[in-house]
Amino acid sequence: MLHITGVKMPASLCHLMLVMLALHRGQGRNSSSCLSNTRKEVNLTCDRSQRIHVISKFYQKATSTCEEAPASCTYTEDAPATTCNGVWQCREEVSMFWINQTCGSSTALATVVYECIAETPINICNFTTVSHDNNLYLASPTYPRGSGDMKTNGTCVCDITGTVMKVDILEVVFRDTGHGIRGRLVVIGDTAAWTTDNLVPVVYNKEIISDTENIKIAFNDLGQISQDMWLKVSGSSSMTATCYHSDGNITVPSFTTLSPDRTASNATPSANMTVPSKEPLTHGGFQRAIVVITVCAAVGAVLVVTVIMAVAVIVFRKKTRASGKQYAIEVKESNEEMKEVEDCDMPTFIMDTLM
The missing domain is CATH 2.60.120.290 (Spermadhesin, CUB domain)
Incomplete structure (x- = not known):
């Protein structure tokens, strides 16, 4: 991984921040050198019982006299090729190539950040x-x-x-x-x-x-x-x-990330979907099933009662209207009044309803 950063802070401050970050992360050591040729070697040293692990190589643009440039351009190799890993003492190579390509610099301050690992692998x-x-x-x-x-x-x-x-x-x-x-x-x-x-x-x-x-x-x-x-x-x-x-060859498994379950009732499970289990219901599943059945029964009962009440109201209204008509006919006995009733121009569907 490569990071190229143009910074306006003084180069000395940028370099100090790099060193402090390395120490904070437990990386422990760094070695710097002025680089004005194509490449150069920097000394790395640990105790004899330890092993060098190179963390990164950091370059910052410098003046022709190898002084820190006022507005420095920097370049970092987080995964640098190295010849010093695993030994306790070594000369690590640094190169002008990338700092020259990115910053147009012919002189740079090169720093190798490394750690000393005590554990024998x-x-x-x-x-x-x-x-x-x-x-x-x-x-x-x-x-x-x-x-x-x-x-x-x-x-x-x-x-x-x-x-x-x-x-x-x-x-x-x-x-x-x-x-x-x-x-x-x-x-x-x-x-x-x-x-x-x-x-x-x-x-x-x-x-x-x-x-x-x-x-x-x-x-x-x-x-x-x-x-x-x-x-x-x-x-x-x-x-x-x-x-x-x-003696056998180790097979590399293919791991698949499961996708969310679909909500459509007619969806066909794909290779990346979790298929519902066909095993019997557990105790918790059985209880959930009982609750669902009870709720459904209660809702059904309410609907039935509602329908019965609605039918009763309609029947009652029909009977009331029918009895009212009969009363009018029985009380009003004169032919003239009956004629008025018979001559009443009411729509057929209303009459059918009242009857």
Whole structure:
């Protein structure tokens, strides 16, 4: 990942902020040098029992006399290629190329930010079970930089359990040994997987798995020397790793994210949908079913009573009107009055209703 930032603050302040940020994050150390040629080397040193891990390379534009420029342009490599990872002392190369391309600078102040890691990484091909708190490191048999002639002779596997774990690649470099690039790394979590299959196997400082309680890491150098990898596993509590040898090839699972359930009644479940279970109702499901049935029965009863009342009202009104008409005929006995009633011009449908 690359970050290019044009800043108006003094270069000295920008450089100081970088150093403070590195110290705050526990990265610990940095080494700087004035860079006016195409490339140069910067000294990196840890204790003999520790290992260098290069975090980033930071460049800022400088004057021709290598003084901090008033309005500095900066360039950062967060995943820099390095030759110093895994050893305790080294000369790390810095280059003018990108700072020149982005800032038009011919002189720069180059800073290498790195950390010194005290924990010796677990050889992934050792038959072992170990427990660590918070951080766990694993490496290939010949790490660093193809040291020794040990081979995996198959697939070396480590199963790790813990809480809220994540995996960071500190370095993976599968070198061309004259027969093409050789090596395979597979990392599998609870819901995601990562592999060097179909990828250019040169990776630095990359988080590949997060928020998982189970991790499987498998490595095979395919019979080639100088295939290196160095991983960091972090967790919120103690982690246990069990490493062993496997003759088989580790299959990378395909994880699928489930889509929300559809609401349409005629929707056909797709491959990414959760299909309703056909198992018998549980106790809670049975109770919910009883509640639904009770509510439906109550609503139905209310509707029935309403209909009956409506019919009764209509019938009563008809009877009342019918009895009123009969009373009028019985009381008004004169032919003249009856004629008035008979001559009343009322619509047929009203008469039918009253009758």
